[in-house]
Amino acid sequence: MISDPPPGATAISTAATIVIVGAGQAGGWAARTLRSEGFAGRLVLIGDEAHPPYERPPLSKAVLAGEAAPASTWLHKPEAFEALRMEWWVDTRVARIDRGAKCLEMSDGERLSYDKLILCTGGKARVLAVPGADTTPSHTLRTIGDALSLAPELQPGRSIVIVGGGWIGLEVAATARRKGADVTVVEAQSRLCERTVPPEISEHLLGLHGAHGTRVMLGARITGIAQGADGKSVVTLADGSTLACHAIVAGVGLVPNDALARDAGLACDGGVIVDRSCRTSDPDIFAAGDVAVAPNPWAGRRLRLESWQNAQDQGIAAARAALGLAVDYAPLPWFWSDQYGMNLQICGIPLPSHRVVARGTPCEDSFLLCYLDGDVVQAAIGANAARDLRFARRLIEQRRQVDPDRLADLGVPMAKQ
Known part of the structure; x- marks a missing residue:
């Protein structure tokens, strides 16, 4: 629950600069909230993609299937985005946070001062770490560009091997089967989504995918990938067997983008550690979304929540906290997936x-x-x-x-x- 401002709280100065690093869903909602809460100062949103803030769930479904244009995922309509009156630094990478000077240094050397900083840097798709991975093409699915690159592979007569039986892997499998591709899911654990759901749900997912013609291999570990002579890729398993396919998709998890915070000396542990006000170990720096590790009373421990709902709600909470409003963000974890x-x-x-x-x-x-x-x-x-x-x-x-x-x-x- 986000509470009302504490008595006597003062608004942040209109001369202040608030910078948001990360133009995903959390960053987009943070920007929107700052303006809706009345912040009239300088607002800068820095993103390393060419797209304005967008929602990621459709990437593995409608966008990947070619049923929706990438622009349909945008968080704001163009006129609403423009109405935020902010500077959008596109295709820009922040190289360093100088906490002493309260300044950001970009990869091209440009510097930007801030009064409050909100880190919404998200994460990057984990890549395969097996022999041949550096020389054999494979796909991940995290960005609009990833979805557009993978989409042409999903058609009848094409074979896809998906490494990882978690949520992204299964959603891609469902979309690929709907488009007519042959799909094999290779999962190293003994059941699907083992880290996030009980056995009865894993069994349901296994039956669902089997009923739609997906081959699922459990307890199967890949030991290498290579480019075959016929143009297909070859996936080698620990038992020595091989799978030939037209495309490989790695759905093996997310790596939080916390290097910027760690290099700046902020407390991190598998992501940027924040309190229930979304504040990091630096009182002028906040974090939200997939990169933030926050105490969660429902779990009784700190959690990094990778979900659409958390990206939105924590982005809102971080923005309000940056304005000096009283925030107690303690969400009940909630997640959803659409398959078949x-x-x-x-x-x-x-x-x-x-x-x-x-x-x-x-x-x-x-x-x-x-x-x-x-x-x-x-x-x-x-x-x-x-x-x-x-x-x-x-x-x-x-x-x-x-x-x-x-x-x-x-x-x-x-x-x-």
Whole structure:
């Protein structure tokens, strides 16, 4: 929850300069919020891409499928973006933060002073680190450019090997199969999305992809890639077997872009460490989005949340905090994925110790699984069950006790729990 300004709080001077490094969704929302909260000073948004702030979820779906233009992902319409009255430094890389002088140095040597700095530097797709990776072409999916580069490969008669059975890998697989490509997913773990969902959801995802013709190889580790004589790429597995394909896609996670912060001496641990006000170890520097590691009371530890919702909400929170407003950002983790017409949503953090109460079963098109600690719902996962999940979220936030038998009864609406 973001609170109101504390009594007696003073607005930041109109002579002040606020700089946002990173023009993704978090950076775009931070800029928008600064203006909507009345900041009239100099506002600079620095991005290393040629695109204005945009949303990433459509990249693995509609944009990759060629069903939506890249501009459809833009966070602001052109007129709204212009109305923000800010300087947009496009295709620009920040090389160094001089905290003592409160100044940024660009890669071309240009310097820019700031009064408050918001880091929304996000992350970069992790690349394959196996023999041959530096000489054999492969794709990742993080940017508009990545989606446009991969899209031509997704057509009938083309074969795709996706390394990694996490969310990006599975979403790309679903889009590729819809476009008619042959798809093999190679996952080193024993189940899909093992780090983020319980076994019952992994099994559901496995069945879903299998039903749509995707070959999924679990417990399979790649040891090398190479360019074949016929123009295809060859993926070698630890058991000695090989897979020939027209394109390789690496869906093996995200590396937070925290080097700029680390080099400046800011506290980092797998991302930039912030407090619940989005403030870093420097009181004049804030961070938000995929790069920020923040305390989360729902998890009982610090988390770096990679989600559309967090990028938006934490960008808003960081902007308000930079203006001196009282902020207590403690989000209930929420994530969603669309695959083959299935909308899967995860609210909270399901744990192995939780009791699972099912409304429907994962073999059905629509179901809701609630994860209880005692009689209190701590997390919920729903497939094509957005309405029920809204009520489950309310139960989680209220920490209210429920009757597990009543919760499982489909005759009792979630609204009546």
